Amino acid sequence: MTRRIHDWLGSAAVLAVLISVWWAASSAAWVSPVFLPTPQATLASLAEGLNLRGNGHGELLAFTRATVTRMLEGWLLASLFGVLLGAAIGVSSAVRAWVQPTLEFIRPLPASAMLPLAISIFGLNPGMVLFVVAFGAMWPVLLATVHGIAAVEPRLIDVARSLQMPRTALVWKIGLPNAMPDILAGMRLSMTLSLIVAVVGEMMASQPGLGQAILLAARAFRASELFAGIVLLGVIGFAGNALMAMVERKLLRWQRG
Numbered sequence: 255m256t257r258r259i260h261d262w263l264g265s266a267a268v269l270a271v272l273i274s275v276w277w278a279a280s281s282a283a284w285v286s287p288v289f290l291p292t293p294q295a296t297l298a299s300l301a302e303g304l305n306l307r308g309n310g311h312g313e314l315l316a317f318t319r320a321t322v323t324r325m326l327e328g329w330l331l332a333s334l335f336g337v338l339l340g341a342a343i344g345v346s347s348a349v350r351a352w353v354q355p356t357l358e359f360i361r362p363l364p365a366s367a368m369l370p371l372a373i374s375i376f377g378l379n380p381g382m383v384l385f386v387v388a389f390g391a392m393w394p395v396l397l398a399t400v401h402g403i404a405a406v407e408p409r410l411i412d413v414a415r416s417l418q419m420p421r422t423a424l425v426w427k428i429g430l431p432n433a434m435p436d437i438l439a440g441m442r443l444s445m446t447l448s449l450i451v452a453v454v455g456e457m458m459a460s461q462p463g464l465g466q467a468i469l470l471a472a473r474a475f476r477a478s479e480l481f482a483g484i485v486l487l488g489v490i491g492f493a494g495n496a497l498m499a500m501v502e503r504k505l506l507r508w509q510r511g
Contacts, residue, residue, distance in 0.1 A: 276290075276293055290477065291478040299476075317483075318490070321449075321456065322490060324456075327384055344400040345421060347404075361393050361397070369386055372386050398440030402436035445498055
């Protein structure tokens with residue numbers, strides 16, 4: 255507990271230093287206010303956009319809901335298909351050998367490079383962005399599942415085969431529990447990627463969300479609104495990572511026991 259408090263205090267000190275440098279640079283006009291607003295202006299735009307004062311339109315709040323919804327839907331799809339495909343590939347060494355080269359060919363493709371293809375298939379609509387988010391966020395889960403199932407102790411597999419355990423039962427009772435640490439780590443990384451790809455998709459496909467709000471603010475030189483959107487993205491990413499870390503600790507308590 256003492257170490258955790260010490261880590262939190264250290265993190266808060268680093269954040270305070272960064273905000274102080276930001277405040278000094280903007281207040282002293284080291285950078286033009288057109289490009290670098292003060293923290294006070296950013297907070298004011300954030301409060302107005304979220305309608306915290308009751309006198310704004312709350313557009314930033316609506317954009318935040320759209321981005322978070324898109325991120326979570328894409329992440330859930332990516333996790334589902336990543337685990338299913340990873341289990342199907344990881345359970346068989348022959349399938350892994352056949353599929354691995356194709357996976358290594360597709361995996362490095364940037365999700366943004368799939369946007370033109372997705373637009374030609376789905377058109378400019380929310381389903382297109384959802385497809386790209388799920389595609390870009392699926393790979394950490396898929397590869398982690400393959401690795402986790404492939405790393406099952408061979409003697410456990412021999413015992414399962416000697417007991418004539420069906421392959422589906424082998425995956426469910428032995429493979430997935432063994433791969434759980436890898437899967438959760440992959441899902442944690444996947445959540446971050448889903449947020450990144452969702453924002454990029456909103457920027458490139460003109461879909462409502464924080465990505466579009468940030469792009470429009472940048473084009474109109476509304477620096478405080480741009481920084482408010484960036485701050486919100488940081489908060490969303492931090493909250494998602496913290497939530498996944500908490501879930502990971504609870505589900506993997508048996509490892510520490």
